[in-house]
Each structure stands twice: as structure tokens, then as C-alpha cells.
Amino acid sequence: MGRRSPRAHRPSRSQGASPARHGGPAPAGRRAARSDAEVLVRIRGLVFSRNGRRIFDGVDLDIRRGEVTAIMGPSGTGKTTLLKLISGQLHPDAGTVEVDGKDVHALSRGELYRLRTRMGMLFQTGALLTDLSVYDNVAYPLREHTRLPESMIRKLVLMKLEAVGLRGARDLMPAELSGGMARRVALARAVALDPMMIMYDEPFTGQDPISMGVLITLIRQLNDASRLTSIVVSHDVKETASIADYLYIIANGRVMARGTPAEVEAAQSAWVDQFMHGLPDGPVHFHYPADRLDRDFLG
Amino acid sequence: MMRLRWIEIAVGAFMVAGFVALFFLAMKVSNLGASSVTDGYQVSARFDNIGSLKVRAPVTMAGVRVGRVEAIGFDKDTYEAVVSLRIDRRYDTIPTDTFANIFTAGLLGEQYIGLAAGGSDEFLADGDELEYTQSALVLEQMIGQFLFSKAEEGAK
Amino acid sequence: MLDLLAQLGRSGLAAIERLGRGHLLLLGMIGGLPSLVARPRLLTAQIYNIGVLSVLIVTVSGLFVGMVLGLQGYYVLSQFGAAESLGVMVAASLVRELGPVVTALLVAGRAGSALTAEIGLMKATEQLSGLEMMAVDPVKRILTPRFLGGLIAMPVLAAMFSAVGVLGGYFVGVGLLGVDDGAFWSQMQAKIDLHEDVINGVIKSLVFGVVVTWIALFQGYDAVPTSEGVSRATTRAVVHSALAVLGLDFVLTALMFGD
Numbered sequence: 001m002g003r004r005s006p007r008a009h010r011p012s013r014s015q016g017a018s019p020a021r022h023g024g025p026a027p028a029g030r031r032a033a034r035s036d037a038e039v040l041v042r043i044r045g046l047v048f049s050r051n052g053r054r055i056f057d058g059v060d061l062d063i064r065r066g067e068v069t070a071i072m073g074p075s076g077t078g079k080t081t082l083l084k085l086i087s088g089q090l091h092p093d094a095g096t097v098e099v100d101g102k103d104v105h106a107l108s109r110g111e112l113y114r115l116r117t118r119m120g121m122l123f124q125t126g127a128l129l130t131d132l133s134v135y136d137n138v139a140y141p142l143r144e145h146t147r148l149p150e151s152m153i154r155k156l157v158l159m160k161l162e163a164v165g166l167r168g169a170r171d172l173m174p175a176e177l178s179g180g181m182a183r184r185v186a187l188a189r190a191v192a193l194d195p196m197m198i199m200y201d202e203p204f205t206g207q208d209p210i211s212m213g214v215l216i217t218l219i220r221q222l223n224d225a226s227r228l229t230s231i232v233v234s235h236d237v238k239e240t241a242s243i244a245d246y247l248y249i250i251a252n253g254r255v256m257a258r259g260t261p262a263e264v265e266a267a268q269s270a271w272v273d274q275f276m277h278g279l280p281d282g283p284v285h286f287h288y289p290a291d292r293l294d295r296d297f298l299g
Numbered sequence: 300m301m302r303l304r305w306i307e308i309a310v311g312a313f314m315v316a317g318f319v320a321l322f323f324l325a326m327k328v329s330n331l332g333a334s335s336v337t338d339g340y341q342v343s344a345r346f347d348n349i350g351s352l353k354v355r356a357p358v359t360m361a362g363v364r365v366g367r368v369e370a371i372g373f374d375k376d377t378y379e380a381v382v383s384l385r386i387d388r389r390y391d392t393i394p395t396d397t398f399a400n401i402f403t404a405g406l407l408g409e410q411y412i413g414l415a416a417g418g419s420d421e422f423l424a425d426g427d428e429l430e431y432t433q434s435a436l437v438l439e440q441m442i443g444q445f446l447f448s449k450a451e452e453g454a455k
Numbered sequence: 456m457l458d459l460l461a462q463l464g465r466s467g468l469a470a471i472e473r474l475g476r477g478h479l480l481l482l483g484m485i486g487g488l489p490s491l492v493a494r495p496r497l498l499t500a501q502i503y504n505i506g507v508l509s510v511l512i513v514t515v516s517g518l519f520v521g522m523v524l525g526l527q528g529y530y531v532l533s534q535f536g537a538a539e540s541l542g543v544m545v546a547a548s549l550v551r552e553l554g555p556v557v558t559a560l561l562v563a564g565r566a567g568s569a570l571t572a573e574i575g576l577m578k579a580t581e582q583l584s585g586l587e588m589m590a591v592d593p594v595k596r597i598l599t600p601r602f603l604g605g606l607i608a609m610p611v612l613a614a615m616f617s618a619v620g621v622l623g624g625y626f627v628g629v630g631l632l633g634v635d636d637g638a639f640w641s642q643m644q645a646k647i648d649l650h651e652d653v654i655n656g657v658i659k660s661l662v663f664g665v666v667v668t669w670i671a672l673f674q675g676y677d678a679v680p681t682s683e684g685v686s687r688a689t690t691r692a693v694v695h696s697a698l699a700v701l702g703l704d705f706v707l708t709a710l711m712f713g714d
Contacts, residue, residue, distance in 0.1 A: 087588055113590040120588070127585030130577075141589045189589075306503045313507045317611030320618035324653050328546045328621055328643055355641030367637045409539040409638050 040065045040197060040229050041086060046095035048078070048085060055081055057253035058095070063197075068223050068230040070244035072237060073251050074275065074284070079233040080124070082250070083199045086231070087119060088112050100196065117145055120190030120198040124205060126182035128174040128189070134161070135170040138189045145193060160188040164218060180211025187218060197229035198222070204236040212236075216243055237276055241265075249275060339366060339387045340425035344399045344412075349380045350435025352401055352410045358384050360414040365390045368412065384412065386423070394419040395427065401435035410435055477673045480594065484672070487592070487599035497596070501604025505566040505668070509612055512565055513558055517616035520553055521545060521623025528624070529632045541634050542643035545624030546617075550647065550656045551712070554617035556704050559663035562609060563696035567671035570601055571692040574675025575685035583676075598672050605671075609664025610657050617656065655711045659704065666703060667696045 041063035048056040055078035063069045071079055084090040086097055088104045097104045099115060107115065128137045138157045142148060148156070161167040164184040174182060183203060190198055200219065204212050220243045223230045234240040241247065241261040249257040249264065249272060257264050257272045265276060274282030290296070349371065358366040366386035374381050386393065396417030403410050417431070491498055528544040574597070577583050583593045621643075628634040647653070671692045678688035 089584060089587060116588055116590040123581040123585055125580050127581040129582055144591050307499050309507045310499045310502045313510065314611065317614050320614040323618045324550060324614060325649055328647050353641050353645045355637050357635050357637050404536060404539060409642060
């Protein structure tokens with residue numbers, strides 16, 4: 001179905017968006033130098049629509065091992081949907097998603113579940129199980145997927161909680177945690193099985209400056225200390241750009257810009273400029289499309 | 300951990316209560332139940348026809364309940380129904396020549412045994428038999444007899 | 456006109472799709488039953504939530520329903536001079552019909568709506584997605600124990616309802632209105648058959664247990680993951696279960712007592 005889009009057949013190093021419609025070209029300089037073996041997640045020609053609305057219209061993405069890759073874009077561009085496509089919770093209309101060389105959507109259920117034990121995901125709300133304590137939440141994946149004795153699980157859980165600074169909060173229930181703490185517990189749970197990659201869904205939304213700083217440091221530290229690969233989906237430009245090795249900006253179902261933070265910053269695109277600096281008016285208008293003002297008032 | 304134990308105890312009690320309720324329905328409400336009156340003394344009576352008298356039906360005297368039907372049997376030699384009655388121990392002055400009658404409570408109601416006291420000086424004791432009985436009135440028989448006699452009158 | 460037809464077709468198709476999803480979920484839950492053997496704790500927690508927490512409302516309702524039956528039955532039956540048959544009437548109505556049906560409606564309102572809200576909220580707060588991402592099947596771990604818990608709790612609750620109801624009828628009929636004690640029980644025992652009435656009542660409530668928990672769980676699992684979606688799903692769960700219980704009751708009654 002998505003084959004109608006010519007974009008699906010283009011090689012990945014092409015620009016993310018058509019310059020005529022969306023302004024300047026995206027920088028693609030460093031991209032060509034990258035070797036394929038370093039790519040952990042490879043997305044080609046991704047097309048996905050929901051309720052008749054096309055959310056992705058030919059998206060190509062590469063996520064390299066050991067890096068923090070940020071995917072940014074305005075609200076409602078389907079950034080969370082992209083993570084769900086990568087983890088196989090949703091099926092694309094066309095295109096492929098490969099994780100560690102395997103086509104996620106061609107896997108059987110058992111294989112997909114095995115792959116997921118090597119992926120962690122941090123949800124916007126934390127998604128902790130509300131009827132279990134912090135300790136049991138972190139222990140949950142270990143108890144489900146390993147046959148470790150309880151004493152071993154205890155050591156692992158306390159270690160993971162220590163890494164996010166919440167060893168003292170192990171007996172609290174999720175309802176007693178602040179939003180930032182819940183996310184840190186969820187992070188401890190996501191790394192409990194020592195995955196190869198972690199996906200962060202809007203980790204900074206609604207956080208006060210202190211817990212935002214804590215989360216930023218944690219994401220970077222975890223990534224470097226455990227040789228992880230991280231995907232951060234966010235629309236908080238400054239915070240995300242400060243930890244990302246590579247940025248993708250997605251809007252209108254396409255990749256609008258890509259590159260290192262410095263490259264994106266320097267991009268000659270009015271749209272990217274507006275997004276990166278949060279200007280109220282620009283290619284994206286302040287006003288929702290409407291009839292002319294004088295006609296509305298006098299009519 | 301304490302709470303988990305409490306839940307398990309509650310669930311156990313719940314299941315036990317459910318089985319008790321089911322047991323009650325099976326034994327006490329349905330026809331499986333055969334619990335009988337045990338105190339009091341037993342007398343028997345023979346009837347030609349007991350109609351639809353049931354076990355545990357009341358036995359009354361002057362309209363007051365004095366006992367209940369304990370068992371209903373059939374004498375295959377005399378072709379009579381043998382009904383054994385359990386009379387409350389309090390009523391131990393019932394004469395031996397008492398008359399047992401099967402009545403119907405109302406037009407459609409349940410059948411019960413009514414006792415009419417005789418004049419004897421001796422009283423009933425455990426294992427005695429009532430000699431004077433009258434069978435149940437069967438509605439169809441009565442209507443049949445009535446129609447038959449009317450028809451005879453008309454023929455005259 | 457054409458628009459209307461297209462609209463009709465679309466909503467019809469959507470309804471059939473939901474029906475299909477619902478049955479797939481049922482299959483998934485049945486398939487998950489064996490995995491419960493390793494985790495009996497999950498089951499006891501759900502029997503507690505669905506069964507134990509519903510005991511109070513079920514027994515109190517049963518008591519009142521039985522008392523009303525005793526009162527109403529007495530006035531009707533005494534007009535025919537058949538007040539002794541009160542026990543039969545009370546017990547037959549309870550064991551055959553009111554026990555299973557009213558219990559199912561009460562459980563749908565008390566526990567079914569809670570299940571829908573719980574599952575819907577777990578979906579809205581991404582707990583179900585979270586489990587999936589931990590490579591844990593939420594149908595097996597979260598839905599199946601609730602399903603089996605409802606299935607076990609329902610007949611137990613219905614038996615309690617009927618038993619308490621019979622006692623309520625006894626209290627009003629014998630205690631207050633002066634129906635003969637022995638006749639009350641003797642007529643009841645003569646007319647109520649263990650297999651015909653009691654066992655069939657249990658079968659009915661088992662079927663209702665499946666239907667009520669299934670509908671509640673499906674509505675939660677299929678809810679739009681927002682607060683509005685969850686509240687709509689909760690309403691729908693109660694309405695659908697009530698209709699399904701009453702409709703199925705007719706079918707089951709026709710099958711069991713029809714001939």
C-alpha cells in the first residue's frame with residue numbers, strides 16, 4: 001500500500017524532506033561515513049497510518065550502537081508510535097524495522113518476546129504495576145524471565161535501585177512516588193535484565209528542573225556505563241540536544257532534519273530553526289487556519 | 300506478607316461458606332434431604348387411599364399441630380398405605396380409639412392428618428396403631444360420584 | 456442516503472470486528488489457564504477481589520429478595536388456601552432463577568465494573584504495554600486470573616444468595632405470617648429436585664460467571680486509553696453484561712426446563 005510512495009525506495013542517505021515544501025536540506029555529511037555493522041536499529045520506508053491519518057510516510061532511520069539517538073518533533077507527530085513500531089507492538093503498513101539484524105515484524109510471537117527481553121522501554125508515566133511495591137516492580141522481569149534464587153534477585157534489585165538512587169524507596173508503593181521518582185524506578189526495571197537498548201518515551205515531560213537534571217544525567221551515565229544504545233523521544237529540545245549524539249527531527253510523517261546537535265542547530269531551514277528555538281510564529285503558524293478576521297466579525 | 304495471608308484465609312472462608320450454602324440447598328431445600336423428627340413417639344395408621352399426603356406433612360388435633368408424618372409405606376398384602384406418625388412427646392394423653400382423617404387445607408392446599416379424640420381411658424404409646432381411619436377425599440372421585448347420583452336421579 | 460448506508464456498513468463492520476476481538480481474547484484467556492497452575496497466588500487474590508468482596512452485597516440482597524418473595528407469595532397463595540406451598544415457591548424462584556440471575560447482575564455491577572476500570576486504567580497508564588515490553592503476556596498474567604476468579608466466585612455467590620434467600624422467605628413466611636414450619640420444608644423438599652433445580656441453577660451461574668467476567672475484561676482491555684474512554688467502557692460493561700445475562704437466562708431456561 002505504501003509502495004505508492006516513491007520515498008520507500010530511496011536510499012537512506014537521501015534528505016529527509018523535499019526542500020521545495022519544507023525549506024532547507026538536512027545535513028547528511030557524517031552519515032555516509034558510518035559503517036553498517038554499527039547500526040542496531042534500521043528503519044526503511046516506514047509507512048503507518050491510524051484512523052485514516054498518515055502518521056509516517058516513508059521514514060528512514062538508523063540508530064547506532066552505543067549512542068544516544070534523539071528523535072524529536074512537535075506533539076502529535078507519532079514519536080511514541082515510532083517506539084511502538086520498533087518494539088513490535090504495532091505493525092507498519094509498509095517498510096521494515098530491523099533490530100539487531102532481525103526484521104521485527106516477521107518474527108513469531110515467541111521470537112519477538114525473546115527479542116523484547118533485550119529491549120527496555122521507559123514509558124511516559126513510568127507504567128509501574130500499581131499493586132506491587134517498588135522492590136517487586138523491579139524484581140518483576142527477573143522473576144518472570146530468570147530462575148534466579150530470591151537472594152540473588154534481591155542483590156540485583158538493590159543494585160539497580162542503587163544505580164538510580166532509590167535504594168531507600170524500595171518499600172514504597174508506586175502511588176507514593178513523585179513523577180520523577182516513578183520514572184527512575186521504571187528505569188531501574190527497564191535495565192533489570194541488562195538489555196542491549198533502552199527506549200525513552202518523553203522522559204522529561206512534566207518534570208521539575210531538578211528531576212529533569214537527574215534524568216538527563218542518568219540516561220547518559222547508564223548509556224556509557226553499561227554500553228547501552230538509547231533512543232530518546234522528546235520534544236524538549238535543549239535537554240535532549242544536550243545528551244544526544246545524533247538527532248532526528250520528525251514532522252508531518254517525514255524526517256525533517258538529521259545530524260549531530262551542532263549540525264542540526266546550524267541547519268539552514270526556517271522550520272528546523274523555529275522548532276529548535278521555540279519561536280511562536282514561522283513556517284508553523286500561530287493561528288489555526290480560519291476565515292479572514294474581518295469577515296468572521298462582520299458576518 | 301500479613302495481608303497476603305489474610306486474603307488467603309478470606310478466600311478459604313469464602314469457598315467454605317459457598318459449599319455450606321450449596322450443601323444447604325441440596326440437603327435442606329431439595330428432595331435429597333431426609334432429616335426427620337426424632338423426638339416424640341411413633342404411631343402408625345392404615346389408609347385405603349392417602350391422596351397426595353407427603354412425608355413431613357402436619358398431624359393436627361382440633362387444628363393444633365401435634366406432630367408430623369414421618370414415613371409413608373405400602374402394605375403389599377392388604378394393599379393399604381401405612382403411614383407412620385411422629386407425635387410430640389408433650390401430647391401423651393391421646394386416647395387409643397382416636398380417629399385419623401386425611402384432610403386438605405383449602406381447595407388446592409396440602410393434605411394433612413387430622414386426629415379426632417376418642418373416648419377410651421387408655422392413651423397411645425410408642426408403636427401403637429390407630430384403628431379408625433378415613434381415607435383422603437379425592438376430588439375427581441367425589442365429582443364422579445356426584446355426577447353419577449345426579450344421573451340416577453334424572454333417570455327415575 | 457448513500458452516506459447513511461456507508462455509515463451503517465461501517466458501524467456494522469466495526470461491531471463484528473469487536474466481536475471477533477472479544478472471542479480471540481476469550482480464547483487467549485482459556486489458553487492461559489494452564490499457566491495459572493504455577494501461580495496459584497494470582498488466583499486467590501482475584502477470588503478475593505471478585506468473590507469475597509461481593510459477599511456482603513450478595514447475601515444482604517438475597518435476604519431481602521427472599522423476604523419479599525415470602526411476603527408476596529403468601530398473599531397470592533393464601534387466596535387459594537395454599538399458603539403451605541410458600542416454601543416451594545420461594546425456593547423454586549430462588550434456586551432456578553433469582554439466585555443465578557440477580558447474583559450475576561450484582562456481580563456485574565459490583566465486581567465487573569471494577570474489573571473494567573482496573574484493566575482500562577492499566578491500559579491508560581501503559582501498564583499493559585509495559586508488561587508487553589517486559590515480554591510478559593498481559594492476557595496470561597493479568598486477565599486470565601481475573602477470568603478464572605470470576606468463574607469460580609459466581610456459583611459460590613449464587614449458592615449463598617439462594618440459601619440466604621430461602622432463610623429470608625422462611626423467616627417471613629413461618630416466623631411472621633404463621634405458615635406451618637413442617638409444611639414449608641416438606642413441600643419444598645417434595646417439589647425441588649436436586650438435579651433439575653439445584654444443579655441447573657449452578658450451571659446457569661457458571662455460564663453467567665464466564666459471560667460477566669469476560670465482558671468486563673474485554674471492555675477494559677478494548678477501552679480507549681483515556682479517562683473518558685475508561686468511564687464509557689465501565690458503563691458499557693455493566694449494560695452489556697446485564698443484557699447478556701438476561702438474554703442467556705431465557706435461552707438456558709428454555710433448554711433446561713423447556714420440555
